[in-house]
Amino acid sequence: MHENSPALGQFYILRFDFRSGGRGHGVEVENDEDIPPPVGLSTPPGSGGLASLRVTPRLRYDPRLGDMPKDLQSGVADYWLVSEPLKQLFQSADPDGFVFVECDFHLEDGTQAPPHYFCEVTRVIDAIDLACSEVKVLTEGYPNGKYYSVSGGARLAFDASVVGTAHVFMTPYTADVFCDRVLRDALIASGFGVGGATRGVRLIDAARI
Structure with missing residues (x-):
């Protein structure tokens, strides 16, 4: 061999x-137009990604749209949205492999949601x-x-x-x-x-x- x-x-x-089904997440990105696309196969070299982000992502949870995000949630401005526990695990396991940006995340009533972060694999x-x-x-x-x-x-x-x-x-x-x-x-x-x-x-x- x-x-x-x-x-x-x-x-x-x-x-x-995706296998859990359900309604999907109910997270809205209020300043979506200011969020650059992730680095990927269709992104021109040297552009996009969280490293080029110049604003704090503003998120709001709307229960009419779906459920609260899981610890790992995709499809939020095309990034992973991760919880504090998962962020800490990722950082501990491979601190040079990820980049994180903390989001300003509020619930429907305006109160602050638990910490969540946009996450991108950079390696x-x-x-x-x-x-x-x-x-x-x-x-x-x-x-x-x-x-x-x-x-x-x-x-x-x-x-x-x-x-x-x-x-x-x-x-x-x-x-x-x-x-x-x-x-x-x-x-x-x-x-x-x-x-x-x-x-x-x-x-x-x-x-x-």
Whole structure:
């Protein structure tokens, strides 16, 4: 077996868990027009992302629109919205892998909501060993020249020498966030991504998507 062949239990996709259903979140971004888009595959190099944010995001919860956000919530101005406990775990596990911006978050009656933060993974490394992976490679019209699509299933292998000591990262050719076993175990131990009460965190073994 090649040393970089897909191996269960080493790397995981870290996503918001859509499976819980329900009404979705009821968070409105009052100054959405001032929030730059996240850094991503469609963002021009050197632009976008929380590093370029010049205002404090103003959020308001409206119960008519949906539920209070989970500890990890996606779809809020295209960023992850994370709770204080999850922010602290992320920072403790990999302080150089994330950037956070505290939001001015109020409930419907105007009182201050518990602390919440926009969160973005800032580490981007070309860590997928394509020769040892089973994944569909798309090449038409992508800004970085190609895109690794995990839709429909994939088996990803990672180059440990490129990953190094990183516990969380993105890649230039995928839209997902990846984490290693260290961060995955820390999340599980703290009650995130567990059973029927995932708190918004979903962990998918990257060796068997």
